[in-house]
Amino acid sequence: MTMITELLPALLEGLKTTLFLxxxxxxxxxxxxxxxxxxxxxxxxxxxxxxxxxxxxxxxxPLLLQLMVAFFGLPHIGITLDRFPAAVIAFALNYTAYYAEIFRGGILAVPKGQFEALQVLGIGKIRGYRRIIIPQVTRIVLPSVGNEVISLVKDTSLVYILGLGELLRAGQIASNTYASLIPFVAVGIIYLLITGLVTLGLTTIEKRIHF
Structure with missing residues (x-):
């Protein structure tokens, strides 16, 4: 119990970085x-x-390789980034690609008759997409997007390679300091709590979307 009390400030500091990213x-x-x-x-x-x-x-x-290229590789072509911006850029490029394919599948899953109906009714493309197409795409892709969001929670731990003080790195330092696995257990519990809350939020959103 004493160890957990001593660990808590460092773990919470690492958690702030994880949640911010x-x-x-x-x-x-x-x-x-x-x-x-x-x-x-x-x-x-x-x-x-x-x-x-x-x-x-x-x-x-691998996302880990992309992180290393963003921080260690770009300086070789004259682009130097701090650790956190490098992590943001690598994650953004990676997850944008995954979400793009998910949304593409959602767009293609909308019946072609919906698009033809927009033209027949004289509804503009922007208005039609905003009021008719996007809600349908959202409903279709929500489970897949939810899976990626949960993966993102866990993937944030990869920034340890850049030396950022996120949750897993804080646990690793504490584990080395105390020569104990308890910090890693605490980190695992925190990740489970975060993913549990995210899952609950996604489930609530999914239930509230009715169309």
Whole structure:
């Protein structure tokens, strides 16, 4: 009990970094993912191929490698980033690619008759998408997006490679200090609590969407 009391401030400090990174990535990547999906589906073939290549690279290489390239690799071409911005950029590029494919699947799952109806009724594309298409896409992709959000909670632990003081790194330092596995157990419990809250929130949102 004494050890947990001593560990708590360091773990909470690491938790703040984890939650801050999680929040930024979530806010940035979901809208970007939708925009990339729109380009992927509707842009001319040349642009669509470029987007496909970007998605292939992001999904085909490990996120850990992307983090290392963002922080350790970019300085070799004259671009130097601090640890946190490097982590944000790597995560944003990676998760935007995943969300783009999820949203693309949602867009393609909407019956073509819906798009034809917008034209017949004379509803503008922007208004039609906002009022009719996007709500349907949201309902279709919500479970898949939820899975990625939960994965994001756990993937934030990868920034330890950059030396950021997130939750897992705080637990690792404490474990080395006390020569005990208890800090890792505490970290695991905290991650379970976070993912539990996220899952509860996603379930609540899913139940409230009725159309």
């Amino acid at each position: 999680f929040s930024i990535i979530l806010i940035v990547t979901i809208p970007l993912g939708f925009l990339v999906a729109i380009v992927r589906v509707y842009a001319p073939k040349g642009i669509s191929l470029i987007v496909q290549f970007y998605i292939y690279i992001m999904r085909g290489t």
